[in-house]
Amino acid sequence: MADTTASKAVAPTEREGSSPSSPTSTLNSDQSEERRLRPKTRFLFWNLNRRPLTRAVCDIVHEHTIDVVILAECDLSTSNLLGALNSNSSEFHVPTAPVSCFKIFTRFRGDFMRPRHDSPRLAIRRLVLPAREEITLVVLHLPSKLYFDPDSQMCEAIVAVDKIREEETEAGHDRTVVVGDFNMNPFDKGLVVAPGFHAVMARSIAARGSRQIQGREYPFFYNPMWNLIGDRHPAAGTYYYERADHMTLFWNTFDQVLVRPALVRGLPVDSVRVLTTVKGDPLLRKGVPDKKNFSDHLPLVFDLEF
């Protein structure tokens, strides 16, 4: 794992609306001041379905100026992918990851992302960027509906959340973002139940922080993915599955990002998007993910200000 460039010790800060030197915007002065103080970091999550998609990953990274690349079901060699990402520059690094089932690359020095925990389905990192508040990044890939029934999936969600809360206690804060392939939709039990992710669709509800049930406190997550379901968007979800039985949704939104209330204001609704093209080439074929040329999952991109 090479620290390929000693000069790139600075976190990405220069995005529209975030530079301290940007001209006065049409926002009111409080919002404008807040945006100047909170730089954005752009994340990509993509389940590659074990396909050799080096070129597509690099094209997305460069087209969308991605800062943090997170890949699941990625059999690509880390060194080859790093070389491809750095083919025209030396911006990308590989953070320390003693053992991880995900591949993560950052447009900042790898030691700003500290490994905290890995298991076959979960990775927890602390992101400590210069002059920025520390956040906890959780990446997960939960079991598939093909092998787990809804109650078992809910149990796995509860176990994952227990681990997250343990880490939040150790970190001393709840500035947590969770991203990955949940293999569940926003409305599935594991995402909704209080001991699970307790992920709500409305920012106003998440802003309450937590809710008490039978004397136990359950903190919320905010789930912006509710806004990305259905026909208002180029793709109605992130994963398509059709089978000949009575209960088929066709489009699913398995790939999701959730944030704790402390980070809700840093995740504008329109900053979360599901990509359906890469450099003009469609990731869909006949209206569904083109799994022959790309992946059966669509990529998820979001900006987080913190």
Next chain:
Amino acid sequence: MADDEITPTVESLWPELVEAEERSPADVLKEQAAALNRQTKHLLRARVYMHTGLGRTLKADFDIIVPTLDDYTYTLLTVEYPVLMYPVQVTSARSMPKLATEQEFKDWLRSFFASDETRRIVGALLSQARRR
């Protein structure tokens, strides 16, 4: 009078109680955690982290902690079992066997610990532990 004192007029309906001969999966794992700690001279610290499963089952994670990496933890496998202890459902990165007895569980553990995947993982953790 203490709860455990029986007056002459109270008849205990309990038969003679005998402890189960088999050890629980968690106890087997705790022994192996201690063995790994000794073998790595505490460069790695294994622990068994208990939590509840669905319904009346118990779950335990076998975690390997790297103290020199700011207590980074890796969960190597998880077991879930009923009050009667067996069969035990094991979940690892590549397999999910269900094992009917303590002996079957220990035999599976022996081969799992010796597998290329596990040796690669533990080797990577040890290597990183030593570098700090």
